[in-house]
Amino acid sequence: MLGFAVRRLLTLVPLLLIVSLVFFLMLRLGRGDPALDYLRLSQLPPTDAAVALARQQLGLDQPLAAQYLNWLSGAVRLDLGRSWSTGRPVMEEVLHFLPASLQLAGAALLLVMLVGLPLGLLAALYRDRWPDHLTRAIAFLGVSLPNFWLGFLLVLLFSVQLGWLPAMGRDGPASIIMPAVATATMSGCVTLRLMRSSVLGVLGERHLVFARARGLPRRTILGRHVVLNAMIPPLTALGLHVGELLGGAMVVEMVFAWPGLGRYALLAITNRDFPVLQGFVLVMTLVFVLCNLVVDLAYAWVDPRIRFGTRAA
Amino acid sequence: MSTLAIQGLCISAGATPLVRDVSLQVQRGRVLGLVGTSGGGKSLTVLAMLGLLSPGLRQTGGQVLRDGAVLAVPQVAALRGAVVGLVQQSPRACFNPLVTIGRHFAETLAAHGLARRLAAERAAGLLAEVGFDDPGTILASYAFQLSGGMLQRVMLALALCRDPDFLLADEPTTDLDLAVQAQVLASLEQMVARRGIGVLLVTHDLSVIARLADDVAVMQGGRIVEQQDAVGLFDAPRHNATQALLRTHFALYGEAEQ
Amino acid sequence: MKVRLALLLVAVLLGAAVFAPWLAPFDPAETSLASRLLPPSALHWLGTDHLGRDVFSRLLWGARASMGAVAAILALVLALGSLVGATAGLLGGVVDAVLMRVADAFMTVPTLVLALFFIGALGTGLTNVVIAITLSHWAWYARLVRGLTLSLGARDYVAAARVAGATRLDVARRHVLPAVGGQLAVLASLDLGHWMLHVAGLSFLGLGLAAPAAEWGIMINDARPFFRVAPMLVLLPGAAILLTVLAFNLLGDALRDRLDPALAGHAH
Numbered sequence: 001m002l003g004f005a006v007r008r009l010l011t012l013v014p015l016l017l018i019v020s021l022v023f024f025l026m027l028r029l030g031r032g033d034p035a036l037d038y039l040r041l042s043q044l045p046p047t048d049a050a051v052a053l054a055r056q057q058l059g060l061d062q063p064l065a066a067q068y069l070n071w072l073s074g075a076v077r078l079d080l081g082r083s084w085s086t087g088r089p090v091m092e093e094v095l096h097f098l099p100a101s102l103q104l105a106g107a108a109l110l111l112v113m114l115v116g117l118p119l120g121l122l123a124a125l126y127r128d129r130w131p132d133h134l135t136r137a138i139a140f141l142g143v144s145l146p147n148f149w150l151g152f153l154l155v156l157l158f159s160v161q162l163g164w165l166p167a168m169g170r171d172g173p174a175s176i177i178m179p180a181v182a183t184a185t186m187s188g189c190v191t192l193r194l195m196r197s198s199v200l201g202v203l204g205e206r207h208l209v210f211a212r213a214r215g216l217p218r219r220t221i222l223g224r225h226v227v228l229n230a231m232i233p234p235l236t237a238l239g240l241h242v243g244e245l246l247g248g249a250m251v252v253e254m255v256f257a258w259p260g261l262g263r264y265a266l267l268a269i270t271n272r273d274f275p276v277l278q279g280f281v282l283v284m285t286l287v288f289v290l291c292n293l294v295v296d297l298a299y300a301w302v303d304p305r306i307r308f309g310t311r312a313a
Numbered sequence: 314m315s316t317l318a319i320q321g322l323c324i325s326a327g328a329t330p331l332v333r334d335v336s337l338q339v340q341r342g343r344v345l346g347l348v349g350t351s352g353g354g355k356s357l358t359v360l361a362m363l364g365l366l367s368p369g370l371r372q373t374g375g376q377v378l379r380d381g382a383v384l385a386v387p388q389v390a391a392l393r394g395a396v397v398g399l400v401q402q403s404p405r406a407c408f409n410p411l412v413t414i415g416r417h418f419a420e421t422l423a424a425h426g427l428a429r430r431l432a433a434e435r436a437a438g439l440l441a442e443v444g445f446d447d448p449g450t451i452l453a454s455y456a457f458q459l460s461g462g463m464l465q466r467v468m469l470a471l472a473l474c475r476d477p478d479f480l481l482a483d484e485p486t487t488d489l490d491l492a493v494q495a496q497v498l499a500s501l502e503q504m505v506a507r508r509g510i511g512v513l514l515v516t517h518d519l520s521v522i523a524r525l526a527d528d529v530a531v532m533q534g535g536r537i538v539e540q541q542d543a544v545g546l547f548d549a550p551r552h553n554a555t556q557a558l559l560r561t562h563f564a565l566y567g568e569a570e571q
Numbered sequence: 572m573k574v575r576l577a578l579l580l581v582a583v584l585l586g587a588a589v590f591a592p593w594l595a596p597f598d599p600a601e602t603s604l605a606s607r608l609l610p611p612s613a614l615h616w617l618g619t620d621h622l623g624r625d626v627f628s629r630l631l632w633g634a635r636a637s638m639g640a641v642a643a644i645l646a647l648v649l650a651l652g653s654l655v656g657a658t659a660g661l662l663g664g665v666v667d668a669v670l671m672r673v674a675d676a677f678m679t680v681p682t683l684v685l686a687l688f689f690i691g692a693l694g695t696g697l698t699n700v701v702i703a704i705t706l707s708h709w710a711w712y713a714r715l716v717r718g719l720t721l722s723l724g725a726r727d728y729v730a731a732a733r734v735a736g737a738t739r740l741d742v743a744r745r746h747v748l749p750a751v752g753g754q755l756a757v758l759a760s761l762d763l764g765h766w767m768l769h770v771a772g773l774s775f776l777g778l779g780l781a782a783p784a785a786e787w788g789i790m791i792n793d794a795r796p797f798f799r800v801a802p803m804l805v806l807l808p809g810a811a812i813l814l815t816v817l818a819f820n821l822l823g824d825a826l827r828d829r830l831d832p833a834l835a836g837h838a839h
Contacts, residue, residue: 002830007458011454013618015675015676015679018672018673019679019680020674022673022676023688023692026688026689026692026693026694033326061824071832073470080358081519101712110730121490129762140820142815143764143816143820144764144813144817144820145813145816146768146775146812146816147768147772147774147792147811148314148772148791148809149773149805149806149809149812152791152798152802152805152806152809153806153809155798156798156802156806160799160802163455178698190425191618200814206401206406206407207406207407207408207409207410209360209365209401209407210399210401210407210408210468211398211409212365212393212477212789213363213365213393213394213427213472214393214398214399214420214421214424214471214472215391215393215394215395215421215424215475216394216420216421216424217424220423220424224412224416225409228411228412229409229411231772237592240361243680243681243682243684244681244682246681246683246684247681247682247683247684248683250683250687251683251772251775251776254775255754256774265687266687266776266777266804268691269687269690269778270777272691277688277691277692278687279685280684280687281680281684281688284680284681284684285679285680288679288680288684300579302409302411303410303411304455304456304457305410305411305455308455310341
């Protein structure tokens with residue numbers, strides 16, 4: 001297992017490099033003059049002398065390759081430069097806001113697994129009966145809902161009308177419920193549908209017949225032979241969902257004034273704060289890729305065929 | 314003499330009848346062969362004896378009897394594993410790919426009330442009985458790491474680990490090469506001799522019948538068309554389906570038999 | 572049956588989008604401080620917003636903006652994906668390897684993060700939103716087209732066509748693309764809903780069209796300060812988004828069931 005993890009980690013390094021390089025090029029070759037943005041954010045008048053000085057200080061007069069390598073050498077030492085608007089180290093600010101976003105995305109992921117998987121199982125076991133129809137209808141609705149709109153709806157119902165939950169902010173366990181639900185709904189419904197079809201597939205398989213023929217109790221069959229096997233496709237898909245959840249969390253943060261990376265990044269965009277943007281994408285990609293790795297490890301832990309590097313016939 | 318029987322079995326898929334009024338009886342200590350061309354309904358009969366027909370099929374008639382007494386549905390379910398074992402062809406598909414062989418044994422024996430450690434010993438013993446020199450390695454392996462022939466023998470061991478009185482073997486040697494076939498058949502023979510179990514052996518290979526069966530039933534088009542003891546069947550086949558089978562068999566394999 | 576219902580819904584929405592200039596009773600940008608935050612009435616079917624603009628008209632024009640964006644994304648994703656995928660599949664070798672690595676990179680980054688960055692680098696506006704969403708989704712299509720190109724390339728009739736003198740481009744155009752078309756249609760129709768949600772979400776964040784433009788996401792953002800007083804201003808545009816995405820998803824499901832039953836057990 002460790003070897004598997006290490007191998008996967010190694011393939012991620014070139015991926016990160018390519019990602020950061022492409023984005024670096026996009027930034028530098030995009031519209032606008034970074035020097036002007038810098039001056040604006042530092043609240044300095046954009047005189048010709050100031051612009052020239054800024055260009056020199058920021059290394060903008062150097063060839064692109066050198067600029068990238070400069071940034072890269074800093075990034076490897078965990079120095080992502082300083083924000084042009086606040087002057088504080090980007091790494092410090094990102095690490096300040098990251099936990100809140102991770103917490104929200106994590107809570108959403110838990111909801112996806114704890115609600116989506118069992119409901120999908122339920123829908124499959126009661127196929128074509130009312131629990132199936134009901135859950136499928138809800139799932140269909142759920143994948144069509146904009147998560148921020150759902151957030152507002154939840155606030156309207158549970159905060160304004162019923163007064164049960166706080167409408168915004170991050171304090172106390174109750175404040176994470178609505179944001180997590182809003183973030184989790186789309187992925188939860190997709191997982192539900194996937195689990196349902198996966199269970200239906202497993203139910204038709206021959207190893208179930210043999211399991212029953214051996215006289216195993218229903219509970220064992222259901223647990224070890226149906227659910228365990230059926231969970232594999234949804235687990236693989238979770239890797240994709242992690243990205244959606246991280247992104248979705250950021251949008252939902254705006255609805256609930258959740259102090260995460262979402263607002264931080266948005267400000268950087270409006271301000272055109274280049275160091276923050278570059279660092280932000282790098283950190284987010286890293287986080288996303290690490291989460292994917294964890295999901296892959298879980299998947300390998302469950303399915304021995306992946307661990308041993310073979311695919312069953 | 315302990316017996317397991319199915320009487321008047323009728324199975325249909327939608328409006329099409331697949332099995333028509335089939336009655337068979339298996340006795341402890343004797344091997345009943347069930348032959349016929351493919352698609353004749355033999356596998357369905359086996360599954361019906363354990364109440365394991367897939368939901369798309371309807372069983373419109375038929376009862377399972379043990380020692381002459383009719384069994385209700387839950388009693389038939391109680392037979393599984395404990396009184397009647399099942400072995401099928403293409404064994405690879407019958408194993409849970411995510412779980413070790415040892416775990417397959419453990420859960421089967423747990424259903425029998427046996428604790429983990431005792432179960433491991435029993436499993437190792439059974440694997441030795443079917444001809445494995447190193448049961449420990451097998452128990453630690455996953456299904457995808459073993460060959461088809463090995464899996465067939467493991468399946469046999471699994472089917473027998475709860476000491477059933479009967480064994481339903483549905484084409485246990487199909488898809489296996491000759492050397493492995495011989496091994497599996499030898500294991501089967503030993504099981505019958507040592508444990509006195511009654512076997513229903515489904516196959517389309519008459520040489521297997523010739524080797525193992527005491528009695529033979531011939532199925533065609535979902536019906537039993539002939540049933541007699543094995544020697545009688547080979548000497549004086551009555552139904553033309555049987556005769557056709559024998560002709561084809563000898564055409565392929567020549568006259569030298571037994 | 573399902574396909575027809577879905578197509579009908581999508582057609583209605585498309586109609587609203589295309590004919591908005593004629594269907595809308597008011598100018599969506601026309602403000603009237605005297606008529607602010609009015610409830611629904613005979614004059615203003617769905618009331619007015621905080622600047623006195625007619626909500627119904629703005630919803631119609633919002634359909635225009637949103638559907639237009641999705642249509643643009645569809646065209647771009649199909650074009651870019653097919654181009655890169657077919658190129659990689661037909662040329663193979665180094666070109667294939669490089670293109671697929673690039674595709675991998677784009678597939679790794681979550682849509683929103685990529686959008687945030689792309690827009691951060693190149694500025695806000697609906698065009699950049701469209702490009703950003705295109706960039707984060709084209710890779711799937713490229714992989715699909717590449718895979719199909721490769722599998723078809725091994726087929727006899729392609730070899731026969733090549734022997735008969737057809738160039739690789741001919742092969743692509745006449746043999747590969749029709750077979751690929753069906754699967755692309757299924758994939759795209761399943762994605763339409765996602766794109767719609769991304770467009771709305773990014774606009775909600777203020778990264779798309781700027782106010783005073785009429786677009787569903789912006790309308791929700793604009794109405795946030797008035798949420799307690801006039802919740803409908805937030806809920807109505809959201810309902811419009813929901814309806815549109817529902818229609819797209821229905822279409823996607825129906826097409827998938829019809830055209831590719833093999834995928835029917837597969838949730839995207």
